[in-house]
Amino acid sequence: DTSRMVLTKVFHSLFLAPLTKLETNNEQQYYHLQTERVNFVTNCVASFDTPSDGNGAGIAMVSDLIMHTFGIGLWQHLSPKRRELELRKYKLLEKYWKVFLSTSNRTNDNINENLEKSKRQKLDKKKGGCSQKEDMLTMQRDLCGFLPNLAKSFFDALEKCDHEKSNDDKPNDPTVTTDSEETTLATATFVHSHLLPFVYKTLDLLIDLLSQIPTRRYVRSYLLDISFTVRCSLSSLAKRHRLFRQLLKMLVDVENFAIDDHTGKSLTYTDMQSKTDTNCHVLQRMCYKYYKHKLTSYSFSGIKTASQEEYLVRHLNKLDTQELRQLAEKLRIVNGDDLLLSSRTFLLELLVYRHASRPSEAQVLTSLPIYPNEIMLWDENLVPPGKVTPNSNSTVLALPKLNLQFLSFHDYLLRSFQLVRLESAYEIRGDLVDSIRRLSPVCIHANDRDDGVGGGKAGTTFKGWSRMALPIGEVVISQVLPPKLGENVPAMVCAEITIDLSNLGHSVKDEWDSLREFDNLFMVAIDASIMTGEPAPLITRKHGSDIVERRMPDEEDTNFPQRFGVTKVRGCMVLEMRDEEGSLLNDPALMHQGAKQVVPKGTKRFLKVVLDSAQFATDSNMAAELYQSLNILIRRKAKENNFKAVLETIRDLMKNPSGTSVVERSIPTWLHDVLLGYDDPSLASYTSLRMKDFASKTVGVTHPNAMLDYGDTFVDQKHLTQAFPGCQIQVRKDNEKLLISEKS
Numbered sequence: 161d162t163s164r165m166v167l168t169k170v171f172h173s174l175f176l177a178p179l180t181k182l183e184t185n186n187e188q189q190y191y192h193l194q195t196e197r198v199n200f201v202t203n204c205v206a207s208f209d210t211p212s213d214g215n216g217a218g219i220a221m222v223s224d225l226i227m228h229t230f231g232i233g234l235w236q237h238l239s240p241k242r243r244e245l246e247l248r249k250y251k252l253l254e255k256y257w258k259v260f261l262s263t264s265n266r267t268n269d270n271i272n273e274n275l276e277k278s279k280r281q282k283l284d285k286k287k288g289g290c291s292q293k294e295d296m297l298t299m300q301r302d303l304c305g306f307l308p309n310l311a312k313s314f315f316d317a318l319e320k321c322d323h324e325k326s327n328d329d330k331p332n333d334p335t336v337t338t339d340s341e342e343t344t345l346a347t348a349t350f351v352h353s354h355l356l357p358f359v360y361k362t363l364d365l366l367i368d369l370l371s372q373i374p375t376r377r378y379v380r381s382y383l384l385d386i387s388f389t390v391r392c393s394l395s396s397l398a399k400r401h402r403l404f405r406q407l408l409k410m411l412v413d414v415e416n417f418a419i420d421d422h423t424g425k426s427l428t429y430t431d432m433q434s435k436t437d438t439n440c441h442v443l444q445r446m447c448y449k450y451y452k453h454k455l456t457s458y459s460f461s462g463i464k465t466a467s468q469e470e471y472l473v474r475h476l477n478k479l480d481t482q483e484l485r486q487l488a489e490k491l492r493i494v495n496g497d498d499l500l501l502s503s504r505t506f507l508l509e510l511l512v513y514r515h516a517s518r519p520s521e522a523q524v525l526t527s528l529p530i531y532p533n534e535i536m537l538w539d540e541n542l543v544p545p546g547k548v549t550p551n552s553n554s555t556v557l558a559l560p561k562l563n564l565q566f567l568s569f570h571d572y573l574l575r576s577f578q579l580v581r582l583e584s585a586y587e588i589r590g591d592l593v594d595s596i597r598r599l600s601p602v603c604i605h606a607n608d609r610d611d612g613v614g615g616g617k618a619g620t621t622f623k624g625w626s627r628m629a630l631p632i633g634e635v636v637i638s639q640v641l642p643p644k645l646g647e648n649v650p651a652m653v654c655a656e657i658t659i660d661l662s663n664l665g666h667s668v669k670d671e672w673d674s675l676r677e678f679d680n681l682f683m684v685a686i687d688a689s690i691m692t693g694e695p696a697p698l699i700t701r702k703h704g705s706d707i708v709e710r711r712m713p714d715e716e717d718t719n720f721p722q723r724f725g726v727t728k729v730r731g732c733m734v735l736e737m738r739d740e741e742g743s744l745l746n747d748p749a750l751m752h753q754g755a756k757q758v759v760p761k762g763t764k765r766f767l768k769v770v771l772d773s774a775q776f777a778t779d780s781n782m783a784a785e786l787y788q789s790l791n792i793l794i795r796r797k798a799k800e801n802n803f804k805a806v807l808e809t810i811r812d813l814m815k816n817p818s819g820t821s822v823v824e825r826s827i828p829t830w831l832h833d834v835l836l837g838y839d840d841p842s843l844a845s846y847t848s849l850r851m852k853d854f855a856s857k858t859v860g861v862t863h864p865n866a867m868l869d870y871g872d873t874f875v876d877q878k879h880l881t882q883a884f885p886g887c888q889i890q891v892r893k894d895n896e897k898l899l900i901s902e903k904s
Contacts, residue, residue: 191354194313198361201229201306205368205375206563225303230375232256233264233304234382239495242385250422307379311386314362317355318395359397360556363407370414372565373838377421385495389415390510403541406558416518419567424838426568426824429520436517440467443515446490454478467517476511484508521570522815525577526647529775530807531682531731532585538718543586545716565837569823570814572836577810584803588796590715591628592682595794596724597714600624603688620688620725620791627668629794632683633658635787638768640776653771655732657683659793662763672795673760676746679734680801681769683790684726691725728786732769733804740764830854 207222235243235257247254366383369375383389389412397404418427444466448459458466458475465471476484484507488494493514500506536542541558559582560575599622622631639654661669675681696711697719714720721727737745740762747758779786813823824832830850833839843850846864855861862868874880881889 188350188354191313191317191358194310195354195358195361198310198358198365201226202361202365202368205365205372227374229303229306230369230379231304232260232378234307234378236260236264236304237308238382238385239492241492242381242495245492246381253422307382310362311388314359315391317359318392318397321351321355321359322396356401357556360403360407363392363404363411364556367407367411367414368561370411370417371561371563371567371571373419373421373424373567376567380415380421383415384493387494387498387500387506387510390506390513391500394506394509402539403556403558406541407556410558410560417567417571418521419571424567426570429522433517433520436467436515437463440515440517443491443511446487450487450490451479451483454483464517467515469512469516472512472516473508476508481507484511487511521574522646523648525811525815526649527774527777528811529772529778530581530804530811531680531772531775532581532588532729533775534721534726534729537585537589537592537729538721540718543582543589563837568836569827573810573814573823577807577814580803580810581807584807587800588682588803591796591800592684592729592794593715593720595626595629596684596686596726596792598624598626599629599792601686601688601691601725603691618689620686626794627671628796629792630659630661630664630672632791632793633660633764635683635790637771637783637787649773649777651773653773653776654735655769655771655787657732657767657769657793659765659767660763661765672765673737673745675734675737675767675795677734677736677748678805679798680796680804681732681734681767682794682796683728683730683732683787684792684794685728685786685789686792687725687727687789689725690722690727692723694719694723696723728789730771730775730787730790732771734767734769736768738766738768828854828858 204222204226207226232253235246238246247257366379366388369379370383389408392398392404392408392411395404398408416432418429418432419425420427440463444459444461444463447455452459455475455478458471461471479487481502481504484504485494485501488501488507488511491511491514493510494501494507532543544557544559560578562575562579566572566575601620601622604619604621634657636656637653638656639652641651641653643649644651659672661672664672696714696717698709699712700707700709702708717723734746739745739758739760743758743761745758745760745765776783816822827835830848831844834841834844842848845851852864855863874883877889877891
C-alpha cells in the first residue's frame, strides 16, 4: 500500500502539477515539459504488453494507474447526451459508471466531513486531515482529467501553428523592420522546436491508446465527443506537414478499426457497413422531420447513395450554418459549448465524417501497390534512415508498432504487412542507390546526341558501369486485362522490355541470362538535366570529446533523387525472357529435367514482365509518357528478392472475406487471447488446467501427461544429455527407454 501511494503521488505530480505553474511563466519550457510528460505516459502505456518478470508488481501498479487515467472516469468529461448514448450500449457500462459515481461521491463526502471536523477542532492538516486512502482516491480521480487537459493544450498548439502560418502568408512589406523579421524567425523556431514535437508525441500517444482494448473502450468515446480527428484535419498542419498527415491518417484508421470496443469481437465489413447505414438512416429521419422543405430528396434516397460522401455534401450544403448546427446537436455529435459550432466548414466535415461510408479493407489493400515507388522510398517518415538515427525522444515516425498486444488477428496481419513492406523498401532503396551511383548519369545536349533527336531537348547518358543495372532500350505496354468483379484495378498489366547485353562480359551476361520466372526487377527513370549534382549533406557526430563532421551516406540521404535526377521508380516481375530469335531462355521445364540449355542468340533480350496493377491504375492518366521515360533496369540478388511473395500472401489473406476468420478458427480457443496479448502466458503452458482440459476433449491432441516418443531424434545418450542441460538423465536398461527428470 505504501509503494502504491508513493507511485500514485508521483503520477499525480507528473500529470497535473506542472500545468498551472509553467503555463504563464515560460511557454517554451511549458511545451518542452508537456512533450516529456506525454513521452513518459506513452512508455507507461506500453506496460500493458510487458511480460511478467521480477518487476511484475511494479508493472501491475503502473497499469492500474493508467487505467485510472484512461478508464471510465474519463467519461465524466463527456457531454451528458453523449454519455447517455454510450451507457445505453451495454448494461455493464451503467453498472461500472454507478460504481465510479458512488466511489467518487463517497470520497468527496469523507473529505468534506474530515475538513469540517478539522476546522471545528482547529487541528493542523497533518493531525486531522484526510486519510492516506482518501488522498489516494482523490489523486486517482484527478488523474481522469489528464487527457482533457492534454487535448486543450494540443488544440492551443494547433492554433499557434495556424497563427504562424498566417504570418507566413502575409505579403512581404519593404517597410518591415529587422526586429519584425527576427520575431518571425523566433516564432518559426519555436513552432518547429517545441510545438511540433509536442503535437507529434500527442498523436503517437493517442494511437497507442486506441490500439489496446483496455484503454480504447473509453478513450475513443471521448475523442469522438470532442471531434478530435475532424479538428486536426482542418488545421493548417494537415496541409503543410506530411508527417502530421501520416500520423493523423493512422489515428483515423485505428479509430475506425473493425472491432467492438467493449467485447473485443472482430467485426466484418458487413457489420461496419451496417453501423454506417444505421447512422445514415437516423440522419435521413432527422432531415425529413426538421428540414423536409430542403432535404426531401435526400431523405428518400437509397441508403447506399445517401452514405456517399459527395452526395452527402451536395445536399447538406442546402442548409445554412445555423441549421447545420441544430442538426448536429439533434444527432448528439457535438457539444453545445463548442466554439467551433459557428464554423460551417467544421460542421460539414463533422457530419460527413460521422455518416459517410468508407471503403472496405479489401478495396484499400487492392489499391495499395506492392512495389515501392520513388515517393515511398525516400520518405524519411515512412522509411527512416538506418545508420543515421535521430534522437528517439524528440522524433516520431509514422510506423505501426509490432507490440505484444493487438486488437485482433486482422490488426496483427495489417501491421505485419505494413512493416514488411517498409522493411523491404529500405533494402530496395539501398540497392537502387548503389546501382545508380555506379552508373554516374550525365546530361548531354541535343547537339551531342547520337540518336538525331533535336529540338533543344537534353538527354541522359551513363559514363559509369554497374553489374546489377542496364540501360533500357524500350518499354511497351502489351496487355491490360479488365478489373475483376468488385475491384478497381486491372487484373493484370503486362509489358515488354528490351535490353542490350553487348557491353557486358561473359560472367555478367550469364547472370542476366539466368533471370527466371517470378524474379523481381525495378525500372528507374533518371533525368540528368534536373540533377543538382551536389554532394551529400554533412552530419556531425561526437567522437569522445571531439565533434566530427562527415558526409551522410547516399543510402540515407533523402535528397538523393534530386542529386541524381531520379524521377520515377516502378517494379515488375519477370514472366519470360527471349533472345533475338525468340527462343525462351527461362523455361522451367528445361531447368528441372536437366535438359540441354538453350544457347542465347544475339545480344538483345526481350523480357515479358508483369507490372504492379495498383500502381498502373494510379499512373493511368500519364502511363504512356511515364513508362517511356524509364531508362534503367535494376536487378537484385535472388535471396534478398522474395518480398513480393510474402506481401501478396498476407494481403490475400486479409482480402479474403473469410481469411482472418480462417486464422481464428485454426487457433485453439485457449491460445487465442494469449497470442493477442490479453491473457496470462502461463495458460499456454502444457501444465495449465486449460490446456489439459482442451487436450482431453479434442480428438488428435496428445494429453500433456502422456509419454512422448522421441523416435530417432537423439543419436546417442551423449546427444540426449546435451539436449537437456541442467537435467538429470536416468536410463532404464531393461527396456532401453530414456526417462528425463529435473534436478530437485
